[in-house]
Amino acid sequence: MQRAQWPLWRWIGTATLLTALVGLAQAQERAGGASSAEAVDGRSPEQWLQIVQQSARRLDYSGTLVYQQGAEVRMSRIVHVFDGKVSHERLQPMDGRPREFIRQADEVKCLIPEAKRVVIERRTRAASFPALAEAATSDLLQHYTVKVSGRERVGGFDCQVVEIRPRQGDRYGYRLWVDRASGLLLRSQTLDERGDVLEQMAFAEVRIGGVDRELLKPSWPTDGWRVDEAAHRPVDLKEQGWRLSPPAGFKPLYAVRRPMAAGPALQAVYSDGLASLSVFIEPAPASASSEALPRQGPINAYARRVGDSMVTVVGEIPAETARAVAQAAERLGR
Amino acid sequence: MNTDRIVPGASADAPRASEADDCAQRLSALLDGELDADGCAALVERLRRDEQACRTWALLNCVGDAMRSADVASFHSAGFVDRVSAALEREPTVLAPAALPQRAAARRWLLPGAGAAIAAAVLIAVGLPSKQATAPEATIARAPAGPAASVVAAEQPAIARSPQLERYLAAHRELAAPALMPSSTPYVRTSGALLMQEGR
Secondary structure (H helix, E strand, C coil): CCCCCCCCCCCCCCCCCCCCCCCCHHHHHHCCCCCHHHHHHCCCHHHHHHHHHHHHHHCCEEEEEEEEECCEEEEEEEEEEECCCCEEEEEEECCCCCCEEEEECCEEEEEEHHHCEEEEEECCCCCCCCCHHHHHHHHHHHHEEEEEEEEEEECCEEEEEEEEEECCCCCCEEEEEEECCCCCEEEEEEECCCCCEEEEEEEEEEEECCCCHHHHCCCCCCCCCEEEECCCEECCCCCCCEECCCCCCCEEEEEEEEEECCEEEEEEEEECCCCEEEEEEEECCCCCCCEEEEEECCEEEEEEEECCEEEEEEECCCHHHHHHHHHHCEECCC | CCCCCCCCCCCCCCCCCCHHHHHHHHHHHHHCCCCCHHHHHHHHHHHHHCHHHHHHHHHHHHHHHHHHCHHHHCCCCCCHHHHHHHHHHHCCCCCCHHHHHHHHHHHHHCCHHHHHHHHHHHHHHHHCHHHHHHCCHHHHHHCCCCCCHHHHHHHCCCCCCCHHHHHHHHHHHHHCCCCCCCCCCHHHHCHHHCCCCCCC
C-alpha cells in the first residue's frame, strides 16, 4: 500500500503538482472487484465528486501541499489518517513563523511555540445542519455544471480532469485533477469567470497508505503550555434580530457569537458545497462606512454599515457577490 | 510613479535641479525601469567613476527595499557593496579563448564602479530567494514587460495584505471546511498562519 515518495521540485515552472497514489481499496470496493481504472471511468460527474470527497476524508496520506496565489507560493507538510470513525490531520506550514495545526475530527489545536500557547478551535455544527458531504453533490449540480473532461498525466500519474463551472456568475469555477486510481484530488484550481486561476493547491509529493501515526504528533512537547479555547456560542440569527440572504444554494453551517478583535461578533457561515462565506456582524466603529476590503486571490470581502452595526461578508466568492450579500443583510424590527 | 519618486537629497519642486539632483533623478528612473537603452548606458558609465552616484544608487535601493519590506531591507549593510565588489575582483577569470570579446564586455560590468548595481541585483536575489525561484511561469509572464521585468516581478509584494481582512479570514477559515481538500487546508491561506487570538 505504500508508494515511493516523489522528489519535489519537478514542478518548477508550471505551478505544480504531482503525485500520487494508490491504493485504494475503496475505489476497488465500489467497483465491485473491477479494476479501479474502469471503476472510475464510467462514473457520472456527480459520482466523481463523491469519490473525491470521500477520498480526501477516508484515505491515509502524507505529503507536501503547495498553495499558490498570484506570485505567492507556500508549502506545508500534511499528514492525514482516518481511523475508521474520524480523521486526524497534522498541518505544518513550512514558511513564516513556526506553527502547527493538529486536527482531530472537528477540533483543531493551533500550536504557537514562541508563545508556548495552544489555541483550540472547534467546528461544532448545530445538530440541524447537515454534514457537508451529505448535502453536497446533488444540490451542487443545481448551481454548477460538472464535466468530466480529459485525462492528463500529472507528475507521472494518470489523472481525470473534472471541470466545475458555475451556472451563474455569482460564484467561482474549479478545475480538479483527480488520481484515477485512488480518487485523491491531486491538484485544484479556483477560476474566475474568464478562466483565470485565482489560486491553486496541489500535492507536490504524496504518499498514500501506510502512514505512520507518529507523524500526527506535534513537533514540540506542549506540557505546561497555556491552552486557550476559542469561545463560540451557537445563536439563532433571527433572535438576534438579523435576516441574511446568501446566494441560492448556500446553506447555513454555523451561526455563533464569538470574540473578535473589536469585541464580540456574530458569525454566520454558509456553504454551497464548494465555496463558503462568512457574515460577521459587530458594533460599528464611529468612523466606519461601507467599503470593499482588499481582495486576496479568490477571497473577497465587503463591509457595510447597517445602523450602528457593521456587516462584513468574507468568502471565496466574487466581489459582487460579497457586496450583494452585505447589501441584503436586514435588521429585523424588534 | 514619476510624481512620487523618492530622491534622496533632491527636491522635485526646485526650479533648477542641481547636477547631483539630476543624476539622482535618472538613477531613480533606472531603478523603475523607465530609462531607455542610451540613458542606461550613460548612467552605468557614470556609476563606474562617480562614487557619489554609487552611494545614491545604494541609498535608493535601500529606501525602496525598506518601503517594501523590513525583512529585505535588513539585508543592507554598509560594507556590503564593497565586500561584493572585492569578492568579484578576486574571482578567478575562467574563459575560453573564443569567448574573449564577450567576456570583455561583461568585464566592464564587473569593474568596481558598477559594484553597487551588481550588489543591488544580488541583494534582490538574496532577499527573495524562494519567490523568484518557484513562481510559476504564468505569473512571471504577466509581470510588466521591460528591461527590468524579472526584477519587477520579484519585487512586487506578494499579496496586498490587510490586517483587517486577515482577522476575518482567520475566523472564516476556522469554521469553513473545504469539501474536497483536507480540512486543515484553509490554514494555508492566511499569512504566517495568523490565529484569531494573536495580535490582540
